[in-house]
Amino acid sequence: MTRTVYVNGEFLPETEAKVSIFDRAFLMADGVYEVTSVLDGKLIDFDGHAVRLERSLNELDIRSPMTKEQLLEIHRELVEMNGIEDGLVYLQITRGAPGDRDFVFPDPETTEPTVVLFTQNKPGLADSPAAKKGMKVISIEDQRWGRRDIKTVQLLYPSMGKMMAKKAGADDAWMVMDGYVTEGTSNNAYYIKGNTIVTRALSNDILHGITRAAVLRFAAEAQMKVEERNFTIEEAQQADEAFITSASSFVMPVVEIDGVPLGDGRPGPKAARLREIYLEESRKVAV
Template identity: 75%
Template sequence: MSRIVYVNGEYLPEGEAKVSIFDRGFLMADGIYEVTSVLEGKLVDFEGHVLRLQRSLSELDMASPVDMDELLTIHRELVARNELDEGGVYLQITRGAPADRDFVFPDPAETPSTIVMFTQSKNLANAPSVQTGISVISIEDLRWGRRDIKTVQLLYPSMGKMMAKKAGADDAWLVEDGFVTEGTSNNAYIVKGGKIITRQLSNDILHGITRAAVLRFASEAQMEVEERLFSIEEAQQADEAFITSATTFVQPVVKIDGETVGTGTPGPVAMRLREIYLDESRKAAI
């Protein structure tokens, strides 16, 4: 069955989906995106993703081509049409396709925003890497300063993942002024003496929807959380390390720059948080 995608109000077979060569998402990376996970055919943390989408639109002074209630309808329709049980729905909104290339923003009254959405089938809940943990390398954080906006400017994170692959690792943690900001597509954490440590929110990192949920669940489970800076050296000496994102949920990290973290196996705090997150997300999914 051909995958059905959504483009500017139409549901189409993926082979028939097209956007203009003048679309600013293509020419300028002038766009934002969200990825909402799907478990058992239901959307996880949908409200959080929509609220962050609205914030990204506002920060970039970009118009939304649909209202937020319509987004839920489209998400559900794509999940149904593609018979998606587990995976994700990718959503991208750009500033649209003006008549020609120009650095100046087009008038939104004349150039409507572009919206595209598609599903991706993926094993999320029982990914094999959860049982073994992943390894990361550290690289310099060379991204722009507004990482809190979820833009489609993903070249450097992609380069970071390729650097990790070349080094025989699974991913990379980005470092700025001696401290970890986040992973290439995830938030980063360490555990010391049972305490969960992660960088505080600012323009320097993405305000992760899964991050917010995991920290809330951790507090409800009487786990201690400290939001502060930490270095690669501190992370290597921690008891545990892990990442969170919409598609990895809670993923243990067992090696950093070749140094084993803790016992070198997924730690109890990360695994417990993953269990709680999956249980609570399944209950609240819509």
């Protein structure tokens, strides 16, 4: 079935959607994005994604083209039009196509951003078999640019990292800078030792994950200790459990790092419980 998508104020069949070849996202990756999960036909953590979107736009000096309320309405319309029960809504805002290719961009107030949204149908998103099996990760050098806190469309190296993992027979990669783990290719990274969760602190080095914030809050409420600090691959390999978080995978257990199994090589109870809590609490406040 042909999806209905949103492009610059219009709901269109995906086969009719077009963006200019001079759009700066195409020419210079000059744009930002957000991905919001849909469970039971409702949006998960929408407010958090909207706040981070506004921050990313401000950091790149791109004018926000609409209000949070308008964005929410478009999200809901697409979910309904495409009959999404479980899935994702992808949103991308770019600086637009102000003219011929030029490194210098014009005044943001006189430039019309490009806005694109589309849905992805993923039945059973919350009941992913991968969550019961766990995932294997490898470590790779972090070679991305220095402002990873801005959720830009510059995703070439993360894509390369996922391909490195696939070639190594793993599911994903954790990136390492100066000997310490930064994050996964499209997710935040954690390990659990005893009753303590360890994850890298927020900075320009990692994305400020929306799911990350919620999971750490729920973990603290569950009387788990949280340490936000640098950690090495070797530390994580000696942990009881490990996991990742993202908007599309929620809480996903990690069972192997660079060929070293964690615990008995199966998802641990604490990561599994955090996933349950996150899904349960997020569904209560979904919009």
